[in-house]
Amino acid sequence: MSTxxxxxTALVASLAACAGPRMYNRTQTAVSPAGVSAxxxxxxxxxxxxxxxxxxxxGHGGKDPGAxxxxxxxxxxxxxxxxxxxxxxxxxxxxxxxxxxxxDKFISLDDRAAMADRHHCDLFLSIHADAASNPSARGxxxxxxxxxxxxxxxxxxxxLVALQQAxxxxxGLREAGFRVLMGHSRPSLLLECGxxxxxxxxxxxxxxHWRARIxxxxxxxxxxxxxx
Ligand SMILES: [Zn+2]
Numbered sequence: 535m536s537t538x539x540x541x542x543t544a545l546v547a548s549l550a551a552c553a554g555p556r557m558y559n560r561t562q563t564a565v566s567p568a569g570v571s572a573x574x575x576x577x578x579x580x581x582x583x584x585x586x587x588x589x590x591x592x593g594h595g596g597k598d599p600g601a602x603x604x605x606x607x608x609x610x611x612x613x614x615x616x617x618x619x620x621x622x623x624x625x626x627x628x629x630x631x632x633x634x635x636x637x638d639k640f641i642s643l644d645d646r647a648a649m650a651d652r653h654h655c656d657l658f659l660s661i662h663a664d665a666a667s668n669p670s671a672r673g674x675x676x677x678x679x680x681x682x683x684x685x686x687x688x689x690x691x692x693x694l695v696a697l698q699q700a701x702x703x704x705x706g707l708r709e710a711g712f713r714v715l716m717g718h719s720r721p722s723l724l725l726e727c728g729x730x731x732x733x734x735x736x737x738x739x740x741x742x743h744w745r746a747r748i749x750x751x752x753x754x755x756x757x758x759x760x761x762x
Contacts, residue, residue: 581628582761587655588624589632591714592617593662593724596640601665603730605740609663610638612739616727617661619749627757647717656760657689658722659752660714663739665731672732673703674748677724679715686721689759693723696755700747725752 578584592613594600600609614635621631632653634646650658664675676693678686690707697704715722727748728735738744 578761582757583624584628586628586657586760587630587632587653588621588756588760589634589649589653589655589658589720590617590621590624591634591646591649591658591660593660593714595635595638598640601663601730603663603665603736603739604669604733605736607730607736607740609665609730612663612727612730613661614638616739616745616749619745620659620661620752623749623753624756627753629756629760643713644717646714650718650720650722655720656685657756658714658718658720659756660712660722660724662724662726663735664726664729666729667731669731669733672729672735673705674728675705675726676707677710677712677715677726678707679722680709680711682709682715683721686715686723689721689756690723692759693725693752693755696751696758697748700751700754702748702751 592610594610594613596610598610600613602608603612614637617633618636621633624631632649632655634649635641646660647658649655664671674697676690676697678690682690687707694704694707710724712724715724728739730736730739
């Protein structure tokens with residue numbers, strides 16, 4: 535199968551899985567909580583993020599390449615690829631999605647953060663890939679702002695659950711003073727997808743199947759946290 539065919543197949547499977555099981559359960563239990571019609575429940579199930587606004591932020595870009603990988607690839611490119619997949623799946627789930635960049639372009643940290651307040655988003659989600667001097671360091675890490683509001687923490691926990699369920703090793707929910715987390719008033723998270731300084735993680739980050747799977751896990755986590 536060609537690479538593009540594999541990617542499309544993986545994406546279709548991911549999108550189906552993203553909305554599938556919960557949609558079925560919600561539909562089956564739609565026996566009429568007071569004042570809510572079955573059609574409304576079906577609508578909510580099919581578009582669990584309807585009415586939600588999410589800003590997806592692919593880290594770095596343009597003159598800022600981010601971390602370098604052991605295989606020579608650049609963080610900014612991985613971030614954009616995965617952020618696009620995440621944004622697409624969130625849209626499929628009904629969310630209004632804005633991206634801080636959709637091409638290889640430099641955007642300042644303040645301009646990225648300003649988008650969160652401008653759109654009054656329900657979540658600002660920054661996508662990155664890590665690097666460390668220890669080549670054995672690996673796995674995803676989720677960051678919330680230092681002193682984060684409850685909504686950020688709850689979403690972070692849901693993201694970790696989704697990553698765990700999908701079999702991704704992770705390093706937990708941590709706090710940081712990153713500008714894109716602290717420079718606005720909206721709920722926010724920063725996901726480091728893996729370590730470009732680790733041979734296995736770097737290979738995963740370049741693998742279309744792996745990218746589709748982690749994007750799907752992120753989508754599931756966001757849905758779990760934000761669904762109405
Ligand atoms: Zn980064």
